[in-house]
Amino acid sequence: xxxxxxxxxxxxxxxxxxxxxxxxxxxxxxxxxxxxxxxxxxxxxxxxxxxxxxxxxxxxxxxxxxxxxxxxxxxxxxxxxxxxxxxxxxxxxxxxxxxxxxxxxxxxxxxxxxxxxxxxxxxxxxxxxxxxxxxxxxxxxxxxxxxxxxxxxxxxxxxxxxxxxxxxxxxxxxxxxxxxxxxxxxxxxxxxxxxxxxxxxxxxxxxxxxxxxxxxxxxxxxxxxxxxxxxxxxxxxxxxxxxxxxxxxxxxxxxxxxxxxxxxxxxxxxxxxxxxxxxxxxxxxxxxxxxxxxxxxxxxxxxxxxxxxxxxxxxxxxxxxxxxxxxxxxxxxxxxxxxxxxxxxxxxxxxxxxxxxxxxxxxxxxx
Amino acid sequence: xxxxxxxxxxxxxxxxxxxxxxxxxxxxxxxxxxxxxxxxxxxxxxxxxxxxxxxxxxxxxxxxxxxxxxxxxxxxxxxxxxxxxxxxxxxxxxxxxxxxxxxxxxxxxxxxxxxxxxxxxxxxxxxxxxxxxxxxxxxxxxxxxxxxxxxxxxxxxxxxxxxxxxxxxxxxxxxxxxxxxxxxxxxxxxxxxxxxxxxxxxxxxxxxxxxxxxxxxxxxxxxxxxxxxxxxxxxxxxxxxxxxxxxxxxxxxxxxxxxxxxxxxxxxxxxxxxxxxxxxxxxxxxxxxxxxxxxxxxxxxxxxxxxxxxxxxxxxxxxxxxxxxxxxxxxxxxxxxxxxxxxxxxxxxxxxxxxxxxxxxxxxxxxxxxxxxxxxxxxxxxxxxxxxxxxxxxxxxxxxxxxxxxxxxxxxxxxxxxxxxxxxxxxxxxxxxxxxxxxxxxxxxxxxxxxxxxxxxxxxxxxxxxxxxxxxxxxxxxxxxxxxxxxxxxxxxxxxxxxxxxxxxxxxxxxxxxxxxxxxxxxxxxxxxxxxxxxxxxxxxxxxxxxxxxxxxxxxxxxxxxxxxxxxxxxxxxxxxxxxxxxxxxxxxxxxx
Numbered sequence: 001x002x003x004x005x006x007x008x009x010x011x012x013x014x015x016x017x018x019x020x021x022x023x024x025x026x027x028x029x030x031x032x033x034x035x036x037x038x039x040x041x042x043x044x045x046x047x048x049x050x051x052x053x054x055x056x057x058x059x060x061x062x063x064x065x066x067x068x069x070x071x072x073x074x075x076x077x078x079x080x081x082x083x084x085x086x087x088x089x090x091x092x093x094x095x096x097x098x099x100x101x102x103x104x105x106x107x108x109x110x111x112x113x114x115x116x117x118x119x120x121x122x123x124x125x126x127x128x129x130x131x132x133x134x135x136x137x138x139x140x141x142x143x144x145x146x147x148x149x150x151x152x153x154x155x156x157x158x159x160x161x162x163x164x165x166x167x168x169x170x171x172x173x174x175x176x177x178x179x180x181x182x183x184x185x186x187x188x189x190x191x192x193x194x195x196x197x198x199x200x201x202x203x204x205x206x207x208x209x210x211x212x213x214x215x216x217x218x219x220x221x222x223x224x225x226x227x228x229x230x231x232x233x234x235x236x237x238x239x240x241x242x243x244x245x246x247x248x249x250x251x252x253x254x255x256x257x258x259x260x261x262x263x264x265x266x267x268x269x270x271x272x273x274x275x276x277x278x279x280x281x282x283x284x285x286x287x288x289x290x291x292x293x294x295x296x297x298x299x300x301x302x303x304x305x306x307x308x309x310x311x312x313x314x315x316x317x318x319x320x321x322x323x324x325x326x327x328x329x330x331x332x333x334x335x336x337x338x339x340x341x342x343x344x345x346x347x348x349x350x351x352x353x354x355x356x357x358x359x360x361x362x363x364x365x366x367x
Numbered sequence: 368x369x370x371x372x373x374x375x376x377x378x379x380x381x382x383x384x385x386x387x388x389x390x391x392x393x394x395x396x397x398x399x400x401x402x403x404x405x406x407x408x409x410x411x412x413x414x415x416x417x418x419x420x421x422x423x424x425x426x427x428x429x430x431x432x433x434x435x436x437x438x439x440x441x442x443x444x445x446x447x448x449x450x451x452x453x454x455x456x457x458x459x460x461x462x463x464x465x466x467x468x469x470x471x472x473x474x475x476x477x478x479x480x481x482x483x484x485x486x487x488x489x490x491x492x493x494x495x496x497x498x499x500x501x502x503x504x505x506x507x508x509x510x511x512x513x514x515x516x517x518x519x520x521x522x523x524x525x526x527x528x529x530x531x532x533x534x535x536x537x538x539x540x541x542x543x544x545x546x547x548x549x550x551x552x553x554x555x556x557x558x559x560x561x562x563x564x565x566x567x568x569x570x571x572x573x574x575x576x577x578x579x580x581x582x583x584x585x586x587x588x589x590x591x592x593x594x595x596x597x598x599x600x601x602x603x604x605x606x607x608x609x610x611x612x613x614x615x616x617x618x619x620x621x622x623x624x625x626x627x628x629x630x631x632x633x634x635x636x637x638x639x640x641x642x643x644x645x646x647x648x649x650x651x652x653x654x655x656x657x658x659x660x661x662x663x664x665x666x667x668x669x670x671x672x673x674x675x676x677x678x679x680x681x682x683x684x685x686x687x688x689x690x691x692x693x694x695x696x697x698x699x700x701x702x703x704x705x706x707x708x709x710x711x712x713x714x715x716x717x718x719x720x721x722x723x724x725x726x727x728x729x730x731x732x733x734x735x736x737x738x739x740x741x742x743x744x745x746x747x748x749x750x751x752x753x754x755x756x757x758x759x760x761x762x763x764x765x766x767x768x769x770x771x772x773x774x775x776x777x778x779x780x781x782x783x784x785x786x787x788x789x790x791x792x793x794x795x796x797x798x799x800x801x802x803x804x805x806x807x808x809x810x811x812x813x814x815x816x817x818x819x820x821x822x823x824x825x826x827x828x829x830x831x832x833x834x835x836x837x838x839x840x841x842x843x844x845x846x847x848x849x850x851x852x853x854x855x856x857x858x859x860x861x862x863x864x865x866x867x868x869x870x871x872x873x874x875x876x877x878x879x880x881x882x883x884x885x886x887x888x889x890x891x892x893x894x895x896x897x898x899x900x901x902x903x904x905x906x907x908x909x910x911x912x913x914x915x916x917x918x919x920x921x922x923x924x925x926x927x928x929x930x931x932x933x934x935x936x937x938x939x940x941x942x943x944x945x946x947x948x949x950x951x952x953x954x955x956x957x958x959x960x
Contacts, residue, residue, distance in 0.1 A: 022479070025480070026478070027658075029425065029477075029658060029661050030477065030478045030661065032661075032665065033474035033477060033478055033661045033664060034474070036470075036474065036665055037475075037668070040467050040471070040671070040672070041471075043613050043672070044613060044616065047614070048614075048616050
């Protein structure tokens with residue numbers, strides 16, 4: 001043993017002896033004092049304990065994006081931790097897009113970010129002052145990380161021979177699509193169908209007549225996209241599922257050949273949009289994280305993942321890399337049938353709008 | 368302890384009597400000290416109940432009365448100043464936390480048996496602190512005495528706050544001034560009467576009662592049509608006892624409160640121990656300092672859970688307790704109980720006490736803290752204590768009352784260190800009568816033998832002084848042709864490495880220059896050190912004379928050895944002429960300093 005070790009050992013023994021001596025000389029009142037300190041510390045600590053503020057983000061999204069954001073969140077969390085050393089816990093919430101927006105407005109969900117199906121759903125948040133007016137200027141591409149459209153899903157071999165919008169209202173065809181009052185998918189089905197009539201020379205009255213027939217063919221109207229998809233794919237209800245293109249791709253891929261995707265000749269370009277909820281991020285001190293999260297959606301890494309999940313990335317290069325999975329379709333912009341998404345919301349889905357004249361609520365009657 | 372054997376009815380009767388007197392005085396004092404801390408008066412009363420009971424029951428002193436005190440309250444006021452002036456509830460919760468933190472520090476001091484360390488804090492520091500605290504108390508009560516609303520926040524300097532208060536646009540309230548003037552005049556008269564006629568010391572209570580009744584019958588404390596009263600009144604005290612409450616705190620308070628908690632812990636212990644010791648020295652009670660620390664700490668800690676302020680031992684109440692014939696701790700505990708009963712019985716009435724009346728009492732009490740006799744004594748005693756006292760008082764006023772004691776201790780260390788670093792050096796001489804004594808200037812020069820006597824602490828700070836002394840001795844020794852030097856090291860204490868190295872260097876250098884050095888009166892610690900450092904390898908052991916218990920001094924042995932070494936070569940006129948050196952005589956030299 002070297003001298004230094006010897007000294008170290010001596011010092012340790014000395015310290016232990018001194019401590020032992022101190023313990024031996026403790027009197028009852030000393031013990032009471034030490035116990036009192038312990039009790040006081042525990043009492044104050046327990047009374048005032050608050051769980052440590054962790055880095056936490058709630059993304060309130062629409063219904064079919066569950067898988068998309070599950071994967072994106074994992075990638076982002078890893079990347080954010082590598083950059084800042086802090087691992088964020090990102091929670092996601094899904095449901096019919098308009099219903100999700102309403103619950104954020106009502107404060108039922110303290111969303112830090114919203115990733116909704118239509119820009120007008122975020123517009124509803126702006127009207128209530130929870131999202132800033134210029135939200136669409138704060139991120140690239142008017143805060144639209146991806147687009148999508150409406151497609152048809154049919155049974156294997158397309159037994160009813162459904163190719164385009166007019167085929168859907170042939171006698172005996174049963175349409176499966178969500179409720180336009182609550183679901184982004186439902187709204188876009190309406191807008192796509194309406195556009196398919198008027199942009200081919202039909203009048204507004206023709207289009208309304210078509211929509212009336214369309215809803216007559218709907219067996220029921222579920223509030224959100226995913227439950228509707230399950231009704232068609234799992235429960236095998238109806239002849240055609242009028243769905244998000246991404247949902248259609250997922251459904252077909254999971255069906256092991258049971259289902260096929262059919263692209264109508266013409267459909268609408270949907271513009272799902274994202275924003276951080278100003279009122280909540282300032283409350284949660286998550287503005288930096290929320291901004292980083294949404295900016296991440298526009299990175300090459302995220303855009304590739306978005307494309308792989310069946311959404312059309314807004315990054316042109318990423319779209320080109322995944323070209324083959326998106327069938328050719330003539331996409332029309334909302335401006336062809338309305339002044340803007342807000343105008344469309346007002347005119348089609350507002351009180352006494354187009355939908356109110358052609359539809360009546362048709363909740364699913366469970367056996 | 369007087370109470371351990373034969374505590375009977377007689378003792379109990381005496382304790383009850385003393386406790387009653389103390390509780391009646393506690394009532395106004397506790398509310399006034401809460402006023403100093405800038406908190407609701409009920410917290411002062413709660414402190415006089417819970418803290419006082421716990422600290423008295425567990426303490427070592429038989430006569431110490433605990434509760435809120437002026438000095439501690441001053442520090443509490445500045446400790447709470449970081450909390451927004453409008454957030455009163457936050458300030459109260461922070462104060463309860465502060466009491467708990469003070470308790471924790473005091474308990475730690477008690478458990479680690481560090482209570483004795485308080486004796487290293489000079490009396491002059493305490494006196495200086497008291498002066499500063501008294502002046503601060505008076506300044507703090509000027510606004511209340513003049514009936515003005517106190518301006519400024521705790522962040523601002525006390526003099527600036529005073530300036531803001533005095534220069535605000537509100538007019539002076541002459542009714543309030545009348546009340547404060549009356550209470551000051553009455554207090555001084557009442558104290559004189561109590562002294563002269565040996566009355567029970569209820570003067571503060573009676574004065575407060577008088578001004579309260581006076582204000583009431585003049586209609587000054589009754590609300591007018593708008594609900595206003597002509598003079599500011601004490602906040603209402605609810606008619607109930609303190610309940611258990613765990614402070615609701617913010618964790619960020621811990622840091623700003625911690626330095627104040629340490630300051631209050633020390634201040635409170637100093638105050639309590641000083642009073643307890645003073646009384647114990649008269650009663651011949653054996654005081655257990657560490658037990659008293661634990662008791663104060665447990666009292667503060669428990670008090671923090673019952674809405675108490677931090678507290679300490681009260682000088683006035685302890686003195687009255689003792690003078691009223693208290694025989695044991697029972698009186699302190701009983702006094703706390705009586706305060707509780709008084710609160711239950713009379714709490715609503717305390718609302719009629721004019722704030723100016725309390726302010727007047729505080730101003731009188733604070734000015735009594737400035738003990739002019741003691742100040743004069745300290746000033747005459749020496750510059751050192753005057754500087755210490757002045758520095759502590761000044762820092763209490765200029766920097767902050769919570770730092771004053773720490774600054775005082777730092778200054779006393781600064782003043783002490785250079786004094787400790789001094790070495791006393793004197794040259795000795797062997798007289799014609801063969802007596803070794805201090806050399807006086809009339810002594811003839813001895814060219815053969817130089818004897819130097821060194822005294823002091825051999826710690827690193829003294830190393831320059833040691834070097835200088837040794838150089839001087841060597842120079843003096845070399846003046847003689849034969850160069851023999853005896854160093855008397857008997858009164859050098861606690862040699863450390865730095866000084867030992869200086870000594871070693873000197874001895875080697877002297878050897879090189881042909882100087883013969885003898886070390887006389889080497890004490891055990893120095894002997895052990897030079898043994899470990901192996902001086903023997905180069906320094907003859909014959910020249911080291913270890914201090915022994917026998918009658919024959921090591922110094923005398925060294926002197927004899929030096930003369931033997933000189934032998935026939937000694938041609939010094941002084942030595943030969945006076946027959947100082949006679950190698951033949953073994954008992955030749957006597958010793959006397």
